Amino acid sequence: MNVTDLKNLFMFCGGLGMFLYGMHTMSDGIQKSAGNKMRQLLEMLTNNRLMAVLMGALITAIIQSSGATTVMVVGFVNAGLMTLTQAVGVIMGANIGTCITSWIVSLGQLGDSMMLFSPSLYAPLLLGIGAIMIMFIKKPSSKLAGEILVGLGLLFIGLDFMKDAAGSYTDLPIFKNAFEMFGSNPVLGILIGAAVTAIMQSSSASVGILQMLAASGGVVTAASAVYISLGSNIGSCCTAMLSSLGAPRNAKRAAVIHLSFNVIGAVLFGAGMFLFFQFRPALGSGSIDSVGISIFHTVFNIVCTALLFPFAKALVALSGKVVPAGKKDKELAQENxxxxxxxxxxxxxxxxxxxxxxxxxxxxxxxxxxxxxxxxxxxxxxxxxxxxxxxxxxxxxxxxxxxxxxxxxxxxxxxxxxxxxxxxxxxxxxxxxxxxxxxxxxxxxxxxxxxxxxxxxxxxxxxxxxxxxxxxxxxxxxxxxxxxxxxxxxxxxxxxxxxxxxxxxxxxxxxxxxxxxxxxxxxxxxxxxxxxxxxxxxxxxxxxxxxxxxxxxxxxxx
CATH class of the missing domain: 1.20.58.220 (Phosphate transport system protein phou homolog 2; domain 2)
Incomplete structure (x- = not known):
C-alpha cells in the first residue's frame, strides 16, 4: 500500500466518522430542541392507527433513527403506556420517517447541478456558524441551533471526504463485480444490507453510505441498491430486538412486530423487483444515483405501509404466536x-x-x-x-x-x-x-x-x-x-x-x-x-x- 492509498483510507475513515458523528450531533440537537414534545406526541395516540403512523413518521424524522423510535416503542409497551395495536402504527410510521436522512444526503447530488445550491459549498460555513453559536452565545436555544448546524455541516463534509476517497477506487473491477453480484442475487444483497445496518445500528447511515458510493462513480447498480436498501430495513430491527431481550412478553412482541413487518415488506418487494428486473434486465444492471435511491427508499416504505396497514391486527396476532403468553405472566393491575x-x-x-x-x-x-x-x-x-x-x-x-x-x-x-x-x-x-x-x-x-x-x-x-x-x-x-x-x-x-x-x-x-x-x-x-x-x-x-x-x-x- 503506497502513501496515496493510505491517505485515501484515512480520509475515508475520517469522512465516515464525521458523517456518523454529524448525524448524531444533528439528531441530538433536534431532540433537545423538541424537549418533551415527543412524549406529548405519543400521548396523542389512540387506537386510530393512522394517527399512530403519522406520529411514528414525525418522531423518527426528528430523532433520525427508526431503530431508536422502535426501542422507545418497546419501552412504552413494556411500561403499559402503549398497546401493541398502537405500536404497529408507530413502527410502520418509523420506516417512513427514516427516509428524511436519505433525502438530506441526496442534497449533495441535487446541488451539483447548480454549484450555488450545493451543500458542500455551505457545509464549512454551517460548521463555523454553529461553532460560534455554541461557544459565544449563552442563550440555550441558540446553542441547540448551533449543535444542529455543526451536525449538518459535519454530515456533508464527511460525505465529501468519503466520496473523494472512494472515487479513486470505484472504477476497480472488484467494486463493479461486487455490486453486480449483489444485484443478481437478491438474498445476498438483502443479507449484506441487513448485516451492515445491524453492525452500524442505523439504516439511515447504511443507506447514506450506499448513496455516497452511488454518487461517487456510478458503480452501484439499481438492482443491488434495491436489495441492499431492503436489507437495511431488516437490519434496523437489530436494535429493537436486542433491546427486548429480558423484557416482558409484550415488549418482545413489539420487537417481533417490527421484525415481521420489515421482513414481510422486504420479501414482497424483493420478489416483485426480482421479477421486474428479469423482464427489464437493462434497468437492473444500470447505475443508480443517490436521488434514485432516496426515491426508491421512500416509495418502498410508503407502499409497504399502505399494503400492510389493514393487517395490523394480524401482525399483533402473529407476534402472539411467536411469543406466546406464559402461565406466570402478571397483569399490570396485579403488580405492586x-x-x-x-x-x-x-x-x-x-x-x-x-x-x-x-x-x-x-x-x-x-x-x-x-x-x-x-x-x-x-x-x-x-x-x-x-x-x-x-x-x-x-x-x-x-x-x-x-x-x-x-x-x-x-x-x-x-x-x-x-x-x-x-x-x-x-x-x-x-x-x-x-x-x-x-x-x-x-x-x-x-x-x-x-x-x-x-x-x-x-x-x-x-x-x-x-x-x-x-x-x-x-x-x-x-x-x-x-x-x-x-x-x-x-x-x-x-x-x-x-x-x-x-x-x-x-x-x-x-x-x-x-x-x-x-x-x-x-x-x-x-x-x-x-x-x-x-x-x-x-x-x-x-x-x-x-x-x-x-x-x-x-x-x-x-
Whole structure:
C-alpha cells in the first residue's frame, strides 16, 4: 500500500466518522430542541392507527433513527403506556420517517447541478456558524441551533471526504463485480444490507453510505441498491430486538412486530423487483444515483405501509404466536407500585432524553401521590382506632423508601445524558423533591406510630385538642396536595396555595403549641397525651415545610 492509498483510507475513515458523528450531533440537537414534545406526541395516540403512523413518521424524522423510535416503542409497551395495536402504527410510521436522512444526503447530488445550491459549498460555513453559536452565545436555544448546524455541516463534509476517497477506487473491477453480484442475487444483497445496518445500528447511515458510493462513480447498480436498501430495513430491527431481550412478553412482541413487518415488506418487494428486473434486465444492471435511491427508499416504505396497514391486527396476532403468553405472566393491575414504577423507568427511554425526563417526572409525581394517600391514612388513624390502618401505613412506607432508591438511581442515569439547561434544572430539582417526599413519608410513619401508641395505651385527647389537630392536619394535607399538583402541572396557582398554607400552618402550629401547654398547666389533659399531641403537630408542620420546598423548586423553573 503506497502513501496515496493510505491517505485515501484515512480520509475515508475520517469522512465516515464525521458523517456518523454529524448525524448524531444533528439528531441530538433536534431532540433537545423538541424537549418533551415527543412524549406529548405519543400521548396523542389512540387506537386510530393512522394517527399512530403519522406520529411514528414525525418522531423518527426528528430523532433520525427508526431503530431508536422502535426501542422507545418497546419501552412504552413494556411500561403499559402503549398497546401493541398502537405500536404497529408507530413502527410502520418509523420506516417512513427514516427516509428524511436519505433525502438530506441526496442534497449533495441535487446541488451539483447548480454549484450555488450545493451543500458542500455551505457545509464549512454551517460548521463555523454553529461553532460560534455554541461557544459565544449563552442563550440555550441558540446553542441547540448551533449543535444542529455543526451536525449538518459535519454530515456533508464527511460525505465529501468519503466520496473523494472512494472515487479513486470505484472504477476497480472488484467494486463493479461486487455490486453486480449483489444485484443478481437478491438474498445476498438483502443479507449484506441487513448485516451492515445491524453492525452500524442505523439504516439511515447504511443507506447514506450506499448513496455516497452511488454518487461517487456510478458503480452501484439499481438492482443491488434495491436489495441492499431492503436489507437495511431488516437490519434496523437489530436494535429493537436486542433491546427486548429480558423484557416482558409484550415488549418482545413489539420487537417481533417490527421484525415481521420489515421482513414481510422486504420479501414482497424483493420478489416483485426480482421479477421486474428479469423482464427489464437493462434497468437492473444500470447505475443508480443517490436521488434514485432516496426515491426508491421512500416509495418502498410508503407502499409497504399502505399494503400492510389493514393487517395490523394480524401482525399483533402473529407476534402472539411467536411469543406466546406464559402461565406466570402478571397483569399490570396485579403488580405492586414498585414493580409498576420499574416498568415505567425503562432504560430504553434513556435513548431519548426528553422522554426520559418527562417519564421520571411523572413517576416522582406518582411517588408523591402515594405518599399523600399514606399521610391521609396516618392522620385518619389518629382519630379512628383501626389497627389495620397502622400496618398499611408501615407497608406503604416501605414502598415509598423503595421508590426513592429507584428514582434516585434513574435520575443519576438521566443526569449523565445530553440534556438542555432546562432539563438539567428539572433533574436537579427532582433529586431534592424525591428526598422531600421520602421525608414526608417518614413523618407520616411517625404520626401512625404515635396514633398506635395512643390507642394501645387508651390515651384520649380532649375535644378541643381533637378539633385543633383536625384543623392543622387539613391544612397540611391540602398544602402537600397542592405541592404535588404544582410539580405535576407547573401551576402558579398551586404554588401560591402552598406558600399561603405554609404560613398558616407555621402560625397555627405555634398557636396550638401554646394552647396545649396552657391546657396541660390547667390539668385539662394528661402529660402523656400532651407529649403525643406536640409530637404530632410538629411532624405535621414538617410535612408542610417539605411541601413548601417542593413548590419552591417548581417556582424556580417558571
Amino acid at each position: 407500585a414498585v414493580e409498576e414504577v420499574v416498568r415505567h423507568l425503562d432504560k430504553r427511554f434513556l435513548e431519548t432524553p426528553g422522554v426520559a425526563v418527562e417519564n421520571v417526572l411523572n413517576e416522582v409525581v406518582h411517588m408523591g401521590e402515594i405518599t399523600l394517600e399514606n399521610a391521609t391514612l396516618a392522620v385518619r388513624s389518629v382519630f379512628d382506632e383501626m389497627p389495620d390502618e397502622y400496618s398499611k401505613v408501615y407497608e406503604n412506607e416501605k414502598t415509598i423508601n423503595s421508590l426513592e432508591k429507584l428514582l434516585t438511581e434513574y435520575l443519576v442515569q438521566i443526569n449523565n445524558l445530553s440534556l438542555t439547561e432546562k432539563q438539567h434544572q428539572i433533574i436537579n430539582h427532582l433529586f431534592y423533591i424525591v428526598s422531600d417526599i421520602e421525608r414526608v413519608g417518614d413523618h407520616t410513619e411517625n404520626i401512625a406510630e404515635m396514633a398506635e401508641y395512643l390507642h394501645n395505651n387508651n390515651i384520649v385527647f380532649s375535644e378541643t385538642g381533637i378539633s385543633d389537630l383536625k384543623e392543622i392536619s387539613e391544612k397540611v394535607l391540602a398544602s402537600f396536595q397542592y405541592a404535588i399538583d404544582a410539580r405535576k402541572t407547573g401551576s402558579k396557582e398551586s404554588v401560591r396555595h402552598v406558600v399561603k398554607l405554609e404560613d398558616m400552618v407555621d402560625d397555627l402550629e405555634e398557636e396550638l403549641r401554646e394552647k396545649h401547654i396552657a391546657r396541660l398547666s390547667n390539668n385539662e389533659c394528661s402529660a402523656s397525651s400532651g407529649v403525643i399531641f406536640l409530637d404530632i403537630i410538629s411532624n405535621l408542620e414538617r410535612i408542610s415545610d417539605h411541601a413548601d420546598n417542593i413548590a419552591g423548586y417548581v417556582k424556580d423553573e417558571m
